Amino acid sequence: MKILVCMKQVPHQDARLDIDGDGTWIKEDGIKFEINSYDTFALEEALRIKDAGEAEVVVVSIGPDRVTQALRTALGMGADRAVHVNDDAVAGSDALAIAKLLAAVAKEESPDLVLMGLMSDDGNATAVAPMVAELMGIPSATGVMKAEAEGDGYRCERELEGGALEVVDLPTPCLIAVQSGLNQVRYASLKGIMAAKKKPIDTKGAGDLGLADQVGTAAAKAQIEKIYQPAKGEGAEIIEGSTDEVVSQLVGKIKELGLL
Amino acid sequence: MGTILIVAELKDGSVREASYELAAFANKIGGDVKSLVIGSGVAGEAESFAKKGGGTVYVADDASLANYNVDGYSAAIRAAIDASGADTVLISNTPTGWDVAPRIAAALDAAFVSDVFNFEDGAYIRRVFNGKLDARVKVAGDKAVVTVQPGALPAFEGSTDGSTETLAVDTSGARAKFVETKVAEAKGVDLTKADVIISGGRGVGDPEKFTEVIQPLAEALGGAMGASRPVVDAGWLPHEYQVGSSGQVVTPKLYVACGISGAIQHLVGMKGSNFIIAINKDPDAPIFEVAQLGVVADLFEVVPALTAALAEAKG
Ligand SMILES: Cc1cc2nc3c(=O)[nH]c(=O)nc-3n(C[C@H](O)[C@H](O)[C@H](O)COP(=O)(O)OP(=O)(O)OC[C@H]3O[C@@H](n4cnc5c(N)ncnc54)[C@H](O)[C@@H]3O)c2cc1C
Numbered sequence: 001m002k003i004l005v006c007m008k009q010v011p012h013q014d015a016r017l018d019i020d021g022d023g024t025w026i027k028e029d030g031i032k033f034e035i036n037s038y039d040t041f042a043l044e045e046a047l048r049i050k051d052a053g054e055a056e057v058v059v060v061s062i063g064p065d066r067v068t069q070a071l072r073t074a075l076g077m078g079a080d081r082a083v084h085v086n087d088d089a090v091a092g093s094d095a096l097a098i099a100k101l102l103a104a105v106a107k108e109e110s111p112d113l114v115l116m117g118l119m120s121d122d123g124n125a126t127a128v129a130p131m132v133a134e135l136m137g138i139p140s141a142t143g144v145m146k147a148e149a150e151g152d153g154y155r156c157e158r159e160l161e162g163g164a165l166e167v168v169d170l171p172t173p174c175l176i177a178v179q180s181g182l183n184q185v186r187y188a189s190l191k192g193i194m195a196a197k198k199k200p201i202d203t204k205g206a207g208d209l210g211l212a213d214q215v216g217t218a219a220a221k222a223q224i225e226k227i228y229q230p231a232k233g234e235g236a237e238i239i240e241g242s243t244d245e246v247v248s249q250l251v252g253k254i255k256e257l258g259l260l
Numbered sequence: 261m262g263t264i265l266i267v268a269e270l271k272d273g274s275v276r277e278a279s280y281e282l283a284a285f286a287n288k289i290g291g292d293v294k295s296l297v298i299g300s301g302v303a304g305e306a307e308s309f310a311k312k313g314g315g316t317v318y319v320a321d322d323a324s325l326a327n328y329n330v331d332g333y334s335a336a337i338r339a340a341i342d343a344s345g346a347d348t349v350l351i352s353n354t355p356t357g358w359d360v361a362p363r364i365a366a367a368l369d370a371a372f373v374s375d376v377f378n379f380e381d382g383a384y385i386r387r388v389f390n391g392k393l394d395a396r397v398k399v400a401g402d403k404a405v406v407t408v409q410p411g412a413l414p415a416f417e418g419s420t421d422g423s424t425e426t427l428a429v430d431t432s433g434a435r436a437k438f439v440e441t442k443v444a445e446a447k448g449v450d451l452t453k454a455d456v457i458i459s460g461g462r463g464v465g466d467p468e469k470f471t472e473v474i475q476p477l478a479e480a481l482g483g484a485m486g487a488s489r490p491v492v493d494a495g496w497l498p499h500e501y502q503v504g505s506s507g508q509v510v511t512p513k514l515y516v517a518c519g520i521s522g523a524i525q526h527l528v529g530m531k532g533s534n535f536i537i538a539i540n541k542d543p544d545a546p547i548f549e550v551a552q553l554g555v556v557a558d559l560f561e562v563v564p565a566l567t568a569a570l571a572e573a574k575g
Contacts, residue, residue: 126358134366139435163444169437181493221371225396236554
């Protein structure tokens with residue numbers, strides 16, 4: 001069986017977010033990047049299926065040279081090989097263009113199972129996974145907290161509001177977009193990192209996937225015009241001063257609330 | 261002006277509040293408003309929605325649509341888009357919405373904008389980077405699928421002169437099969453009854469710190485511990501401590517958020533608290549927008565000092 005894991009490299013969750021010159025994204029130079037947190041759970045789920053039996057795990061990611069780092073990490077954790085869509089023309093693409101690229105890679109790979117994260121920590125769009133499934137013509141489930149092989153497919157538990165779960169059966173091939181927390185994600189071992197150096201990363205451009213005219217800013221149907229600090233409302237009263245001063249004001253407030 | 265199709269969502273047999281919010285949102289965008297109600301035995305709800313913001317309501321009423329199923333719902337929504345000639349489709353950003361909406365956008369090769377909370381000067385406004393920045397998003401092309409954050413806008417309250425129309429939907433091609441819904445398990449820790457909740461987020465760093473720093477403050481105030489989702493995901497605390505849209509919704513007398521940034525999914529679980537104190541080293545953290553009192557500092561300095569001072573104050 002073959003599992004394709006789609007992952008995105010995103011600014012580190014603790015990175016400084018300064019807005020770039022044209023005001024449409026953040027400044028990327030000088031900040032750290034990491035694998036999107038939701039995608040790490042998807043990768044872990046794939047590796048668990050591999051550990052439990054026979055499966056080849058292929059990871060794919062779209063982005064500039066820095067993405068090699070994320071792919072190497074995934075290979076170090078146990079993925080078998082990687083596909084890197086690295087093409088300057090892809091910059092400025094919307095979610096649909098990204099989904100088209102991933103679906104094109106998926107068509108070449110024809111996996112039994114595609115695993116992805118529910119959303120990305122930067123764009124927060126929860127868009128790409130179901131789009132990839134639609135473009136591949138396969139069923140999908142999002143926000144999955146548990147996936148188990150069952151019959152000719154997977155039984156998935158989708159998280160609803162307040163902690164309720166919706167159980168759905170998907171026949172393979174299918175796409176599962178996982179919610180954070182469905183497993184505990186492993187670290188790459190030293191041995192794994194060494195082994196990863198020999199694992200192949202296949203690089204492609206949009207043209208190789210027949211999508212040269214459907215990516216980038218010009219083709220984007222949803223375009224970010226501007227990003228900015230959210231308008232601040234009244235907000236909290238910020239207590240300034242030394243730790244002692246801060247603490248004495250907090251104690252005062254807690255007394256006033258009648259909680260002491 | 262184009263045609264806007266609202267995809268209403270039912271919960272326990274009734275149209276959800278979020279669907280009435282979509283009706284208000286549709287009016288804000290401006291256009292001819294039509295709607296879709298999906299389910300089994302939903303004619304009555306569809307009638308009433310038609311009069312309360314829905315306008316012309318297409319009714320996809322079929323036993324196979326009694327429960328949510330991505331393929332069946334997808335077929336119903338696409339049939340309603342064809343029938344209505346809609347150029348903008350509005351869907352609530354709920355577990356159902358985020359499961360089906362992107363598939364519709366991909367099938368139509370349409371623009372997709374998700375989790376928007378406003379529409380201003382021709383652009384959709386949404387939050388990015390887990391609440392830290394806002395983005396104005398413009399749509400190009402002739403069709404758009406937009407999901408809207410529940411609770412972002414007040415619900416439509418007027419009346420509309422609408423009627424219903426039966427929509428035939430072929431769900432025979434559905435591959436995904438609904439099995440059952442499992443209700444949330446009863447919690448060992450019922451945070452909804454606590455007067456004081458001291459919550460820790462990813463900023464607490466590791467499980468030991470919860471025991472060393474967060475728990476003593478909770479004990480000093482006779483309160484309970486709470487947590488944001490990453491804390492639970494990492495296994496530092498069990499799920500029953502999680503506050504937020506996929507955890508518990510709490511309204512204590514005092515909620516102290518330590519090392520929590522304030523993503524919307526956390527805020528919906530605690531913003532109704534009587535008094536909120538936020539301790540975070542990032543002055544721009546969105547949590548300060550819902551807190552009444554804020555401390556911009558390292559929680560590892562402030563929290564233990566506060567615990568000690570409370571012990572002293574109690575004598
Ligand atoms: C469908 C869905 C459902 C979700 N449900 C929930 C839910 O129920 N509950 C929930 O909480 N989240 C939920 N989330 C996740 C949510 O989007 C955020 O990812 C999460 O709330 C972030 O948690 P956090 O604030 O602890 O972490 P971060 O956003 O990483 O914030 C950590 C904060 O700690 C601060 N910090 C770090 N070190 C220190 C220090 N030493 N002193 C002071 N401050 C420090 C940082 O400045 C930062 O602001 C959900 C997401 C999705 C998609």
